[in-house]
Amino acid sequence: MLNLPTLSKNGITLEPLTLEHAHDLAAACQDGDLWTITTTSVPEPDKVIEYINKAQEMPDRSAFAVIDEHTGKAIGSTSYHDILPLPRRLEIGYTWYAQSYWRTQVNTTCKLMLLTYAFETLDYLTVGWRTDIGNHRSQQAIERLGVTKDGVIRGxxxxRDGVISDTVMYSLLKSEWPEIKTQLQERLASTQ
Incomplete structure (x- = not known):
């Protein structure tokens, strides 16, 4: 587990996930009935406290609440996970936002902050992502970042519905980061 800072940019703050975020996150996951999407990790509204406790107990996961600074409310969550200190590799995932924030600057802003911190402060060499093969929205969001699709791990x-599925894997190397960082900054600047 990493010792997480609070990160802030463009009206979005990432702060370490705590039980204080439970009420807001219960409301956020109801914005679009997100827990009904079987290929995501969004908790049911009445299971948000369990979700937060589990995130805090996982030794290789460090979770953030995503805060909309304009409302002061948590609108979702994201995490570093599968943290491997020796090869200096981690993944970004367990990411979800209230549906009203989909296709806004929120995801790009969060990824810019997370990637900047991972590569430039933590000095990690590889950042990865994974998503269910049936979660096309997530695949499109990851691919919009400009990262490399590594392949599919089958079965x-x-x-959550018990179906065994495949995982699509993506990654970004530290040597590729400057170009992707510029692209993300330009994308955010064009939406301002």
């Missing part, structure tokens, strides 16, 4: 995950 390695169980969806």
């Amino acid at each position: 390695n995950r169980v969806c």
Whole structure:
């Protein structure tokens, strides 16, 4: 587990996830009935406290609440996970936002902050992402970042409905980061 800072940019703050965020996150996951999407990790509204406790107990996960600075409310969550200190590799995932924030600057802003911190402060060499093969929205969001699709791991995950599914893997190397950083900054500047 990493010792997380609070990160802030463009009206979005990432702060370490705590039980203080439970009420807001219960409301956020109801914005679009997100827990009904079987290929995501969004908790049911009445299971948000369990979700937060589990995130805090996982030794290789460090979770953030995503805060809309204009409202002061948590609108979702994202995490570093599968943290491997020796090869200096981690993944970004367990990411979800209230549906009213989809296709806004929120995801790009969060990824810019997370990637900047991972590569430039933590000095990690590789950042990865994974998503269910059936979660096309997530795949499109990851691919919009400009990262490399590494491939598919077949039959390695169980969806919340019990179906065994495949995982699509992506990664970004530290040497590729400057170009992607510029692209993300330009994308954000064009939406301001």
